[in-house]
Amino acid sequence: MYWVYYCVGCRYFSHVYCATSKADYSRGCESEVGAQHGDSKLISLPLADQSVDPLTLFTKDLSLQGEHKKATEINHVSHDHPLIFVDKQIHDESHSDSKLPLLNEDKHDENCNGCAQTISVPFYHCAQCNFFLHEFCAELPNKMQHPCHRDHPLLLIAEQNTNFRLRNCACCLKCCNVFMFGCSACQFYLDIRCAFLPNIIRHEVHKNTLGLRKVNNIICTICNGNVCGFVFACDACNFIMCYLCALLPSKFNHRYDEHPFLLTYSPVENHLDEYYCEICEREINPKRWFYHCVDCDQSLHTGCIQSFFSDVHLNVKFGGTLKVDNHPHPLIFAPCPKNKRPRPSCNSCGQLLIENDVAFECGPCKFRLHHKCANDAASKETS
Secondary structure, X not given: OOOEEEEOOOOEEXXXXXXXXXXXXXXXXXXXXXOOOOOOOOEEEOEOOOOOOHHHHHHOOOOOOOOOOOOOEEOOOOOOOOEEEEOOOOOOHHHOOOOOOOOOOOOOOOEOOOOOOEOOOOEEEOOOOOOEEEHHHHOOOOEXXXXXXXXXXXXXEOOOOOOOOOEEOOOOOOEEOXXXXXXXXXXXXXXXXXXXXXXXXXXXXXXXOXXXXXXXXXXXXXXXXXXXXXXXXXXXXXXXXXXXXXXXXXXXXXXXXXXXXXXXXXXXXXXXXXXEEOOOOOEEOOOOOEEEEOOOOEEEEHHHHHOOOOOOOOOOOOOOEEEEOOOOOOEEEEEOOOOOOOOOEOOOOOOEOOOOOEEEEEOOOOEEEEHHHHHHHEEEEEO
């Protein structure tokens, strides 16, 4: 039991802390009030291990649009041509003349045009183009209401991205050129993973449920990092957990150890030595979350673990081509090369291409352009 402010006419609830705090919270925790006494459908975290896909977990009980219902052929707003449904992998040479794509051969996996992840059955594809959609992505709703943007509905952005436009997700801040939910009036966009983060969760580290909300310059209670994005919060306790900490798996397998590393919330009992991360070799603060193997007495930073499954280009599909006026060959959309010294530079503005950026390049000519420079120089003809 705790005190709340509420409006009888609107049934609008607010924790005392929310109503009186000067912190920059967006509305998003109203539904948390009244959910403290248990709901069997609430998502319980942490994830069991790194094999659990958060999007699959968060959407397992959702009823998506479902308008196609495994139709053998559909038309989708994101593509000009009909898309054919595929519900099994085709590897047999007898199907070599088929219009069905051969996946996982010679490691040339295709990627979904909806989420940028490796395609897997069931999916839809275009027999004329290199275009693929997971069944899940094809069935996404046209709009959704989101607790962190209550003023307007978020519309599905599934446009044919011929200009390689990149938008940033308001939750994870990563750039995206595939499907998003967004409000163009407010310039508020979410990639499909962040859009389906649950409104309320339970986490074993905290006694109360945690509500989702958007924040700006708030310190995470767990990692002490400054957060501009989404957090899960308990206002009764002033407890803030950034979404990255919330999605840490309870155990993690790594080549450094034959045993799984377990997510640890406090110093290990009877451990007298200092803790050092096996990846970065820096000291670990045991008062912060970390991973530890008791059998081998080895530890890992949670931040070092996150780097294994937090690809900065997770929401970007590469491979399209663009024609520009100042180069005779089509340029391929690609990530900037990593660990390349000296760093390559843009052939238009002369500035260096930094790691984790995106660019357009012609490999044989070693010609590269920044994303912005390429779009500025682009002719109308794209492919």
